[in-house]
Amino acid sequence: MSSKLIPSNPSDVMVIRNVTPNVATFSVPFARFGRIKVGGRGTLVKLTSGALAVFSPVALTDTAKAKVTEMGGDVRYIVALDFEHHIFVSEWAKAYPAAKIIGPQGLPEKRAKQQDDPKIGNEEFAVVFTKEKKSEIHISDEFDADFEYEYVDAHANLELVFFYKPERVLIEADLMFNLPATEQYSKVPKAEQPADGFLGKLFAGLQDSQGDARWIKRFNWFSIKDRASFDDSVRRIDQWDFATIIPCHGDVLEGNAKDTFRKVFEWHLKGSKN
Template sequence: MSTPISIPDISKSTDSTDKELVIRQVTPDIVTFSKPFSRFGMIAIGGRSTAIRLPSTDIFIYVSTPHSPATAETIRNMGGEVKWLVTPDGEHGMYIEEYTKAYPKAQPIGVERFAKSKPQIQWAGLFGAGGETKQYGFEPHITLLQFTAHPNHELMAVHHPSKTLIQGDMLFNLPPKEQYSRVGMPFFVKTAGHKMSPEEHFHASTISKLVKDKALAKRELEPINKLEWDRIIPCHGDVIETGGKEAWAKVFNQFE
């Protein structure tokens, strides 16, 4: 049985990033780190990193938020060694270097474009440049899948024991209520509201415009759809605790 994870008292932190951070234990082995984030400084979409503890106690982190003191303490409290650092896609690499410095023994995994944009990192694998053919050691508990039909070359993770899909810019679930819950929504920052939730046609329409190669999208969605998962942890917006496949279908069944 997994041991409980101690979450630090954010109110006692002197770090400015920690003041707005929401740390939540989603399952016995999954912890999320949610914080405010606004696109272009105006559109609130929120940000989220996710840490997963495997049965070996080794830790897999889907990196999309700063490595703050409270983040580091929580990860230490998970009781294992950080072995893998995964970028959600080609647009979510802004914090990966912080994590590689904090966990120098971990394997950084990304997408092909990082070979040029972040050559200072010793990548263990880059999807699209051979990284998709490698075994990293988190298998069979976690499967990484890429969706290159999206311009950001999305890199998703399915955690099989908890039936959880973790993803970056494939599916938004706005407004980002949890991610702004500690600070409130600034009056000068607007949200996309429910327009970028799976329930709204606008979301599916936006994806349709972004994805140019519909045949490629259909092929790459097949292995994702075949896997068994129910929860969706997005980088942007609230976690979908159950009914994730139904929400996903509302956005992506257009490619079937």
């Protein structure tokens, strides 16, 4: 059940802040397998049209609703960034029923099999990205005016990556982690956090983009199922002029995000490992 994967007191531990004037984040604690502190994050963007889009939504707490209202209240797009980041789609869809739901192939079918989970409803997806037609898919004129997007179908979790052009912000889920999840655990008392055991330290080391990032490079390189397709996606994303990366797991990268992206995906950008 999804209830085992989310904090029992999201309003107490959620960190809400504006990364840019029109982009706000909702950062929460999340421990994979109950031990590995990776954190979770939803992102709310105000389009030039005034409409709002939420990516990888987290719990819709009263304070989260207040932030939505502060930014105009008109939620028109709810985006599940990959095959895993969808638990709160129904919660947001119920609150904002006019919103289009967007996600990768296979996710609607996955959710249909989880109807015994009270968090997951049977909402219809307005846009579903597929490998075969990903270059033909468009979300809407108002959305496309502000965003570039890439479906990284070669990633194990079927990643959707979005670039908010007006403020040069890249929004992604599991394409790139940036551990440790400092902000996401900043409101959790130390005594209540999972201990940094062997698995936690190992995974944090594998997903740390600092320094030469050699381990995150290796993790990415050996976890891709279709390297040629993945390389093509990474090269397309690299063409976008972003300065900030908002990942779902770990801290936001601000200022030099493009340099970090190129360091982490260096082998994919070159097309071969040195």
